Amino acid sequence: MPVEEFVAGWISGALGLVLGHPFDTVKLLGFFKGMSFPIASIAVVNSVLFGVYSNTLLALTATSHQERRAQPPSYAHVFLAGCTGGFVQVYCLAPFDLIKVRLQNQTEPRARPGSPPPRYRGPVHCAVSICQEEGPRGLFRGAWALMLRDTPTLGIYFVTYEWLCRQSTPEGQSPSSASVLVAGGFAGIVSWAVATPLDVIKSRMQMAGLKHRVYRGVLDCMASSVRQEGLGVFFRGLTINSARAFPVNAVTFLSYEYLLRWWG
Ligand SMILES: C[N+](C)(C)CCCC[C@H](N)C(=O)O
Numbered sequence: 060m061p062v063e064e065f066v067a068g069w070i071s072g073a074l075g076l077v078l079g080h081p082f083d084t085v086k087l088l089g090f091f092k093g094m095s096f097p098i099a100s101i102a103v104v105n106s107v108l109f110g111v112y113s114n115t116l117l118a119l120t121a122t123s124h125q126e127r128r129a130q131p132p133s134y135a136h137v138f139l140a141g142c143t144g145g146f147v148q149v150y151c152l153a154p155f156d157l158i159k160v161r162l163q164n165q166t167e168p169r170a171r172p173g174s175p176p177p178r179y180r181g182p183v184h185c186a187v188s189i190c191q192e193e194g195p196r197g198l199f200r201g202a203w204a205l206m207l208r209d210t211p212t213l214g215i216y217f218v219t220y221e222w223l224c225r226q227s228t229p230e231g232q233s234p235s236s237a238s239v240l241v242a243g244g245f246a247g248i249v250s251w252a253v254a255t256p257l258d259v260i261k262s263r264m265q266m267a268g269l270k271h272r273v274y275r276g277v278l279d280c281m282a283s284s285v286r287q288e289g290l291g292v293f294f295r296g297l298t299i300n301s302a303r304a305f306p307v308n309a310v311t312f313l314s315y316e317y318l319l320r321w322w323g
Contacts, residue, residue, distance in 0.1 A: 075308060103155075105311065112140050131221070138214040138215075142211060145209040145214060149205050157199075212251075220312060224242045244305035247304030252300075259284070
């Protein structure tokens with residue numbers, strides 16, 4: 060199994076995340092200080108995503124990343140490989156995403172005189188607290204919603220990228236840097252636009268019992284949210300998700316492509 064896609068995915072995920080961090084912090088008005096945790100986590104998740112995606116395409120089409128410009132895979136294979144990567148990466152993403160959402164949602168990030176101490180002192184303390192209070196399975200709270208959110212939308216993510224690249228690249232050639240940046244940016248926007256409704260539900264499932272009531276499942280959370288706040292609740296954060304998605308994914312795909320070209 061070629062490992063270069065995993066390494067390129069790790070590095071490109073870290074580079075894209077550096078651009079997206081300020082948006083992510085503002086998104087939930089949380090105070091998620093420091094970059095080490097998100098880089099260590101999202102870079103690993105991105106490594107699994109791109110590695111599984113590329114190796115699934117290799118299994119489906121018997122073509123390597125370099126060969127695919129001359130023998131482009133069908134969009135059905137790209138979608139299937141993207142969904143496979145999206146499904147598998149949830150197993151890594153779920154604990155990291157839960158810790159991120161819990162830290163971002165605590166209103167007192169630092170103990171201040173007269174105010175209650177924050178519930179979690181940092182990512183490691185958050186993980187240990189969740190394990191102690193809810194058991195190790197507690198780290199996978201919201202994983203079903205994450206799987207429903209990411210599996211189809213990461214298929215859409217890669218199909219959008221491939222389609223836009225091919226529209227602006229002569230057959231058999233590699234896309235230019237500008238094409239990769241634009242295609243990657245719009246792939247991020249399109250996938251986040253489709254993912255936002257379940258992203259809202261996922262975050263509520265992750266905060267159940269702390270900031271939201273405990274739900275009997277994804278459908279209960281959806282029905283309860285619509286009853287209380289209307290259908291608009293599903294588009295909370297769409298603007299900031301989209302504003303963040305373009306630069307993050309433009310850089311992620313550009314660095315991924317260049318790393319593989321350099322490797323190839
Ligand atoms: C599947 N979903 C739309 C949620 C994310 C797709 C893009 C993932 C990228 N690492 C980013 O952080 O934007």
